[in-house]
Amino acid sequence: MELPEPKSMTNSERRAYARSETEVAVKLRRCARMLFTSGRTLDVSQGGALLELFGPREAHAGERIAITFENQYCPVTRAARMLGARVIRVEPMCDGRQRVAIEFDAPQAGLGGLELPKAA
Secondary structure: OEOOOEOOOOOOOOOOEOOEEEOOEEEEEEOOOOEEEEEEEEEEOOOEEEEEEOOOOOOOOOOEEEEEEOOOOOOOOOHHHOEEEEEEEEEEOOOOOEEEEEEEOOOOOEOOOOOOOEOO
């Protein structure tokens, strides 16, 4: 899937890239502790993503992570397929889940040919 081209920013707009509502499973590795957490994307852009994380491990703003998108072509998580990123914002949810905004280390022109379905 090719992500949208960068959009021009206005004074009130902080996003450099258009977002695409996309739901796909992710694995997130916490760089400092080498712990994995599972979740899903809520939206994705060339510059980052909004994730929903499951489980007891809390993410923290400023934390370094590596993320991989699950897909039918590569069911095993390989370090070479992981993207470096930084946690920008964390929103706790009442049931223990978290919404986490991340920024990729480098803009992503595509996601390795993954077929990412549109979120419902």
